[in-house]
Amino acid sequence: MPDTVSTFDFQQDVLAASHQTPVLVDFWAPWCGPCRVLGPVLDRLAAETNRWTLAKVNTDEHPELMAQYGIRGIPAVKLFVDGAVAAEFTGALPEHAVRAWLDEHLPSPARRTLAEAEALVAEGDAVAARARLEAVLEGTPDRATGETAHLLLARLVVFEEPERADALVRGLIGLEADAVRSLVALLLKDPDTLPDAPVRDTYALALRALQAEDFDAALTHFIQVIQRDRSYDDDGARKAAVALFQVLGEHDPVVQKHRPIFNMSLY
Structure with a gap:
């Protein structure tokens, strides 16, 4: 049976307990019709598993x-993990929707490893992050975790292994996946095959700098192309800069250096 939590033991039975096992808290009231619909659903689901526990708080x-x-x-309904709300929803969802919501948000070994990888990326330790992501993908992560791991690993390997990065984002949608695909195309492009134009040599310098992972020089030359002939290579310089900004991240020093100049160059 779920716990009916008092103010005194909320700290212990929910916040502290969630460091060991996720706690799903149902905030309800006796007069609330939708609460009476959702309550038995949560009771049934809680009885089926030991992955999480259920607590009920009478808001009156x-x-x-x-x-x-x-x-x-x-x-x-709020899911508490490690003492904080990890996910929540409001309203009487049907049972299948609650199951799907729990599957999406409950912690798992793969999600914990993914979180470690994300923290390592933020710290600048790409090598350790890559090892964690490889471990996630060697298993059978849920869809959301797998897609995030594919995308993050693609961002880490795109400059060294563009073909693999392209495979990692195959089927994924969104700005980050599009950015990886754009960079893959540029990294595999032969500068010697570019069409003739006054900006051809500058664009070729940008491509070679990108392929050498000299992002500062690449962005400098891409922006020069934008300023002189934005339409060259089907707006390729602008697309390249946007893709680099997306993959490197807005906090990257090179991005912070070039973003203002890029923005001004568009107008």
Whole structure:
């Protein structure tokens, strides 16, 4: 049976307990019709598993918790992991939708490894991050975790292994996946085959710098092309700069150096 949490033991039974096992908290009230629909669904799902525990908070008795967690409508369901809200939804979802939501948001070994990889990328340790991502993909991660791992690994290997990066993002949609595909095309392009134009040599310098992973020089030359002939290679210089910004990230020093000049060059 789920716990009915008092104000006194919310800290222990939810926040502290969630460091060991995720805790799903159902914020409800006796007068709430949708709460009476959702409650039995959560009870059934909780009885099927030991991956998470269920706790119920009567918001009539504990309005301070309702205020603390910004609850404006009930039923409100919040998943606590490591002492914090990891995911939430409001309303009486059908059972199949709650199952799908739990599958998406419950922690798993693959998700923990992915989180470690993301932290390592933020710290600048690409080698260790790559090892974690390879480990995730060697297993059978859920779809969302797998797609994120494919995308992040593609960003890490695109300059060294463009063909593999292209394979990693195959079938993925979104700006980051498009950026990887754009960079793959540029990295595999032969500068000697570029069409004649006044900006040809500058564009070729940009491509060679990109292929040498000299991003500062690449962006300098791409922006020069934009300033002189933006239409060259089907707006290729602008697309290349945008792709680099996306893959390197807006906090990268090279991106921060060139982004303002790039923005001004578009107008």
